[in-house]
Each structure stands twice: as C-alpha cells, then as structure tokens.
Amino acid sequence: AQSVAQPEDQVNVAEGNPLTVKCTYSVSGNPYLFWYVQYPNRGLQFLLKYITGDNLVKGSYGFEAEFNKSQTSFHLKKPSALVSDSALYFCAVRDSGAGSYQLTFGKGTKLSVIP
Amino acid sequence: EPEVTQTPSHQVTQMGQEVILRCVPISNHLYFYWYRQILGQKVEFLVSFYNNEISEKSEIFDDQFSVERPDGSNFTLKIRSTKLEDSAMYFCASSETTGNNSPLHFGNGTRLTVT
Numbered sequence: 001a002q003s004v005a006q007p008e009d010q011v012n013v014a015e016g017n018p019l020t021v022k023c024t025y026s027v028s029g030n031p032y033l034f035w036y037v038q039y040p041n042r043g044l045q046f047l048l049k050y051i052t053g054d055n056l057v058k059g060s061y062g063f064e065a066e067f068n069k070s071q072t073s074f075h076l077k078k079p080s081a082l083v084s085d086s087a088l089y090f091c092a093v094r095d096s097g098a099g100s101y102q103l104t105f106g107k108g109t110k111l112s113v114i115p
Numbered sequence: 116e117p118e119v120t121q122t123p124s125h126q127v128t129q130m131g132q133e134v135i136l137r138c139v140p141i142s143n144h145l146y147f148y149w150y151r152q153i154l155g156q157k158v159e160f161l162v163s164f165y166n167n168e169i170s171e172k173s174e175i176f177d178d179q180f181s182v183e184r185p186d187g188s189n190f191t192l193k194i195r196s197t198k199l200e201d202s203a204m205y206f207c208a209s210s211e212t213t214g215n216n217s218p219l220h221f222g223n224g225t226r227l228t229v230t
Contacts, residue, residue: 044208108158
C-alpha cells in the first residue's frame with residue numbers, strides 16, 4: 001500500500017527566510033510524487049511533480065522539491081518565503097508498481113509566513 | 116487558464132436525502148475523479164471515471180455512491196441516502212490522461228453538510 005506522511009501540522013517562517021515543508025512516503029514500486037497547495041475556500045492547486053530524472057524539481061511560484069530515495073523523502077522548499085505563500089500544502093504519491101492511478105495525500109501542513 | 120468548476124459551493128441536506136454534486140471538468144480532459152476531505156482529515160480518493168465508466172474506486176465508494184457523465188460537459192456524484200458521516204468537502208478533478216506526467220486539476224470543492 002502507498003502512504004504519505006507530513007510530520008508537521010504547521011510551519012511558521014518569517015518573510016524572506018527559506019522555508020521547508022517535509023514529506024516522506026512509502027510505496028512498493030517507484031514513487032511518483034506531487035505537491036499541491038490549497039488556499040482558503042479553494043481547490044487543490046498543482047505545484048510540482050517528480051516522475052523520474054533530476055532529483056531537484058522546480059515548480060510554480062518559485063517552489064522546488066528534492067527527491068531523496070534513500071530517505072524516502074520529497075521535501076518542499078523555497079529560498080525566500082512570501083506572505084502570500086501562506087496556505088495549506090499537501091504532498092501526494094502514486095505507486096508506479098501498484099497498477100492504480102489514484103493519488104494518496106498526506107494530511108497537509110499549514111504554512112504561515114509572518115511579515 | 117481553464118478551470119474545473121463545481122456547483123454548488125455549499126450544500127446542506129438532511130440525513131437520508133439524496134444529493135447530487137455537479138462538476139464541469141476541463142473541456143479537453145478525458146479522466147475524471149472525485150475526492151473528499153472530511154474536516155481536519157486527509158484528502159481521500161473516491162472514484163475515477165473514463166470512457167463513460169468507472170475505472171477505479173475506493174472502499175469508501177459503496178453502493179450509496181454513483182457517478183455519471185450525463186452529457187458532454189457535466190460529471191456528477193450522487194449520494195443516494197446521505198449519512199452524517201458523509202459531511203465533507205468533495206473535490207472534483209480532471210486530467211488529460213492517467214499518465215504520470217498528467218497532473219490532476221481540482222475544482223474549488225462542494226462543502227456537503229448533512230444534518
């Protein structure tokens with residue numbers, strides 16, 4: 001079975017500082033990994049994905065994520081946080097070996113960027 | 116940018132009543148999904164739909180649930196006899212393919228409250 005863990009319910013960071021939102025996963029095959037962001041009263045918005053290739057992937061709004069196979073992690077990062085980045089962030093995984101296309105989401109991490 | 120649209124944004128219903136949640140996927144997308152998010156919990160997969168039939172469903176998607184694409188644009192989720200525990204945010208999503216390079220695009224959700 002595939003699963004995702006986001007160990008932090010909330011992350012607080014000062015504006016202009018680097019931010020990291022953590023995600024670890026568990027799959028039986030190769031992982032396909034995604035980050036989504038949810039603003040209040042909005043749906044989930046795709047940020048970036050890792051399928052194969054370079055371990056560092058870049059996405060929307062200056063976000064990037066690093067795939068680390070040995071640590072089974074896919075942490076979301078941004079060099080300089082903006083107040084407008086404050087939102088709920090979800091990591092998701094799809095197992096390439098499961099014969100299923102459904103995404104399994106983490107429980108979400110609330111990011112608050114303090115001015 | 117094309118969007119997935121969902122109506123209504125909020126639906127209140129009494130236990131035992133039938134509800135239909137509506138979605139208009141992005142026009143050139145071929146795969147459609149429903150996910151739900153109970154307050155404070157994970158986003159959970161319900162069902163995927165392609166070529167006018169269900170391609171995959173979770174154990175949550177029992178006989179009380181059904182999906183339909185009644186015309187060329189709408190994709191609906193019906194809950195036949197609602198229970199209190201069906202109260203959640205329901206998200207519709209679509210993708211061009213089920214290929215791993217095709218991310219899901221989500222609507223803003225319908226908040227279902229069962230009283």
